[in-house]
Every structure is written in structure tokens, then in C-alpha cells.
Amino acid sequence: xxxxxxxxxxxIIKRRTVANEACDAGRVLINDKVAKAGTEVKVGDVIRVQFxxxxxxxxxxxxxxxxxxxxxxxxxxLLPQVKEEKASDSDAVSEEQTD
Numbered sequence: 013x014x015x016x017x018x019x020x021x022x023x024i025i026k027r028r029t030v031a032n033e034a035c036d037a038g039r040v041l042i043n044d045k046v047a048k049a050g051t052e053v054k055v056g057d058v059i060r061v062q063f064x065x066x067x068x069x070x071x072x073x074x075x076x077x078x079x080x081x082x083x084x085x086x087x088x089x090l091l092p093q094v095k096e097e098k099a100s101d102s103d104a105v106s107e108e109q110t111d
Contacts, residue, residue, distance in 0.1 A: 013053050013077075014049065015035060015040065015042065015047050015049055015059075016028050017031075018053045018059075018075065019031040019040070019059075019061070021077070022079075022084050022085075023081065023084040024059075024061060024070065024088070025061070032049045034061065034062075035048055035049040039063075040059065040061050040062075043057055044058075044060075047059075053075065057072045058070070058091065059088075069090070069092075070090055071088060071089045072087070074087050
């Protein structure tokens with residue numbers, strides 16, 4: 013299934029055109045790689061969508077051509093956000109001690 017269609021059917025993104033635009037802007041990653049709207053999605057893939065400063069990360073659990081609103085959330089599992097660490101504080105401390 014195409015990525016833009018999956019994002020729409022699963023209701024992660026409300027409209028397919030908006031999903032296309034997000035993909036074109038490089039705000040959607042599949043397995044940590046920038047994905048185009050036509051990229052094929054498979055069960056087990058990890059999709060990360062950057063919404064402003066609030067990214068969401070989901071794991072694909074199932075694929076369906078269409079689904080009811082109530083069942084859409086069963087197509088994926090939300091994964092906890094991993095905070096990216098900046099420069100570690102321990103490096104700064106060790107540099108101060110060597111002076």
C-alpha cells in the first residue's frame with residue numbers, strides 16, 4: 013500500500029493530499045529513511061511523521077484498503093518518543109578537569 017494512502021486510511025493524517033505534501037516536504041520517515049508518497053508500506057514498518065514540534069512514531073500493524081473510523085487506530089501502534097540527546101554533559105566535565 014502507498015504511504016500517502018496508509019496515512020489517510022489509518023487517519024494519522026486526515027487527507028491524502030496533506031499526506032502527499034508532508035511526504036514531499038520530507039517530514040515522513042519509514043524505518044529512519046525519508047519516504048516519498050508512493051513508497052510501499054509493509055506490516056512491521058516504523059513510520060515517523062513530524063507535525064511541527066510534535067513528531068509521532070507508529071508501527072504498522074495491519075494494512076487495509078478502507079476502514080471504519082472506530083477501527084482505524086488498530087492499524088498501528090503508537091511508539092514512545094525517543095528524545096535525541098545533544099552534546100553529553102560528561103564530555104564537558106571531562107574537558108574542564110583536564111585544564
